[in-house]
Amino acid sequence: MSRTEGDMRNESSATLTRTEERLRDAFRGAAETIEPGTLAPLTAPRARTWKWAIPIAVAGTLSLILVGTSLLAGGTSRAPDTGSRVLSGGPQRILAIRGGHALLEDGAGHQIVRIAGNHYEAVAATNDRRVFFLAASASGGVYTFYRVELGPDGTPARPAKLPATVRLDSGLGKPESFAASPDGSQLAVVGNLDGQAEATVIDVRTGARRTWRTPSGNAISSATWSPDNRTLGFIWSPGGDRQALHLLDTRAGRLVPRVLRSTATPDGGLINIFAFDPGGRTLTAQVQGAKHGPHDDAEYQLVRLSAQTGQPTGWTARLPGDSFFVKSDPSGNRFLQIIDGRLGRVDNGAFTWTSPATDYTDAAW
Amino acid sequence: MxxxxxxxxxxxxxxxxxxxxxxxxxxxxxxxxxxxxxxxxxxxxxxxxxxxxxxxxxxxxxxxxxxxxxxxxxxxxxxxxxxxxxxxxxxxxxxxxxxxxxxxxxxxxxxxxxxxxxxxxxxxxxxxxxxxxVHEPPVWSAESSVILGEDRREVFLALQRLPRRQREALVLRYYLDLGEAEIADVMGIGRGTVRSTTARALAALAKHLGEQA
Structure with missing residues (x-):
């Protein structure tokens, strides 16, 4: 039997958070205010006549001429630059995940070579930018991992499968759930399994795993490694309105994360994701600003924070939309971004689109 | 027949x-x-x-x-x-x-x-x-609390504080119960974007409601 609009999946309430339960209840309550049988029948308009076709065509042509003239005369376009900053600095190669494939590209989104295999969902780079790790989905929420090394001429070797898998209920589709340590010796995967949030550290060489598991199913995201390959950062809420940036010493005898700061900002914003900068003294975070007045979309920006205190250090960069990760180049001044599936970058505080394609799932450099 | x-x-x-x-x-x-x-x-x-x-x-x-x-x-x-x-x-x-x-x-x-x-x-x-x-849509207006109840109205008010995309993702996921692929289709975005958007929307909603995500 086909599902109709508004049917709810039989989902155990035990798997829902309080927020999800309240959301479903509110939707259910609002839906019931429109009772079946009280809606008007379909009234389709009669066929269009084309008496306005010619005036509309003339007006459209005139508009095109005016816009074209304006642009040629030096008028500005609201469309962002495409490729103007390509290869103007930063790494020359980007490993991108598009349509389940891993592609080595130049900075303008031009494919150089496709890497063997498919079902890839995420990619993470190491500090030397020659070793990358790929996460691929298998059945049953299981993820496998591959190591790819670029040769001296930039040619990628065949991906080598790592002796470790991770299973997640929440999926790895969120790129911010997967990170490689700068020296390439460890991977980190954060997500939810069996109703619990967890962070798993994988030894790349042996496949050995060490997992920090929480007693709750609260959302966990934003995996990032410190430059000393020891501290794993992530965003998680231990309960209540206490979502915060956490730091976990992965070499400690007992895994106990400490809170760096709340995700809430004084002006009503919310930190969605953060990453260690290469120097280790600062973090770069993406902040979703509060909606102001009648505007329906929030403002998004990159903000630099102190790694010691979590407080802003002054540097900010505005983004055109909600990006899903913060991936710095070795200088710490350039960041890859994916917004609505489109690749962009921030260079010293200024955002630029680098490719017109809109099918990017993840990318690293 | x-x-x-x-x-x-x-x-x-x-x-x-x-x-x-x-x-x-x-x-x-x-x-x-x-x-x-x-x-x-x-x-x-x-x-x-x-x-x-x-x-x-x-x-x-x-x-x-x-x-x-x-x-x-x-x-x-x-x-x-x-x-x-x-x-x-x-x-x-x-x-x-x-x-x-x-x-x-x-x-x-x-x-x-x-x-x-x-x-x-x-x-x-x-x-x-x-x-x-002057616009005050009824679902989250003060008048609606009589019908919906204050608790539900509070949820809708919190929803209104989310960016448009996050609100749409929550409606499609938690009211229509669509899967990632279907939501991606409706919103014209990628599946990974749907997942992240939904997760962020829930986190932001939880913050506005003062509870855990």
Missing amino acids: KMGEPKHRSKPPPAGKQRIREVARVSGVESDIVGAMRPPRTSVQGHEQAGDASAALVSLFREHQLGLTRTALMIVGDRATAEDAVQDAFAEAHRRIDRLTDPDRMLPYIRASVVNRCRSVLRRRRIAFSAAR
Whole structure:
């Protein structure tokens, strides 16, 4: 039997958070205010006549001429630059995940070579930018991992499968759930399994795993490694309105994360994701600003924070939309971004689109 | 139907306009839809395809009008606008009936169309809001708390503090119960983006509601 609009999946309430339960209840309550049988029948308009076709065509042509003239005369376009900053600095190669494939590209989104295999969902780079790790989905929420090394001429070797898998209920589709340590010796995967949030550290060489598991199913995201390959950062809420940036010493005898700061900002914003900068003294975070007045979309920006205190250090960069990760180049001044599936970058505080394609799932450099 | 008579007659269904008229009559849909129908004139096959598509559209309307209107209500906030959005989406689909040849794609198309119309309404409303600052949609208005209850109203008020995309993702996921692929289809974004957007929306909503995500 086909599902109709508004049917709810039989989902155990035990798997829902309080927020999800309240959301479903509110939707259910609002839906019931429109009772079946009280809606008007379909009234389709009669066929269009084309008496306005010619005036509309003339007006459209005139508009095109005016816009074209304006642009040629030096008028500005609201469309962002495409490729103007390509290869103007930063790494020359980007490993991108598009349509389940891993592609080595130049900075303008031009494919150089496709890497063997498919079902890839995420990619993470190491500090030397020659070793990358790929996460691929298998059945049953299981993820496998591959190591790819670029040769001296930039040619990628065949991906080598790592002796470790991770299973997640929440999926790895969120790129911010997967990170490689700068020296390439460890991977980190954060997500939810069996109703619990967890962070798993994988030894790349042996496949050995060490997992920090929480007693709750609260959302966990934003995996990032410190430059000393020891501290794993992530965003998680231990309960209540206490979502915060956490730091976990992965070499400690007992895994106990400490809170760096709340995700809430004084002006009503919310930190969605953060990453260690290469120097280790600062973090770069993406902040979703509060909606102001009648505007329906929030403002998004990159903000630099102190790694010691979590407080802003002054540097900010505005983004055109909600990006899903913060991936710095070795200088710490350039960041890859994916917004609505489109690749962009921030260079010293200024955002630029680098490719017109809109099918990017993840990318690293 | 007589006993023993096969469910599907061997005689092919009437093509083109006659077929649409029949479906519309059986469905109780207003006859305007018939008047608006202009089957393609290229071939007999074209007539049959258009008739089948129209029949599927009518069936889709009967089956999903309520759910789609409720969905639009969650996004725009008031019933009248929600009804208009759904009516307009079906009317537009009807105008483009020649292109809707795949029945499996009709519902995703209509859903996306409804969501797009809701966006347009909100955009226009923002302009009006800027000028007059008087708009207060009923679902999250103070008056609605009598019907919905204060707890539900609080959720809707928190929803209104989310960016448009996050709000849409939550409605599609937690009201329509669509999967990632379907939400991606409706919103015109990637599956990974859906996942992240939903997770962030829940986190932001939890923050506004003062509870855990």
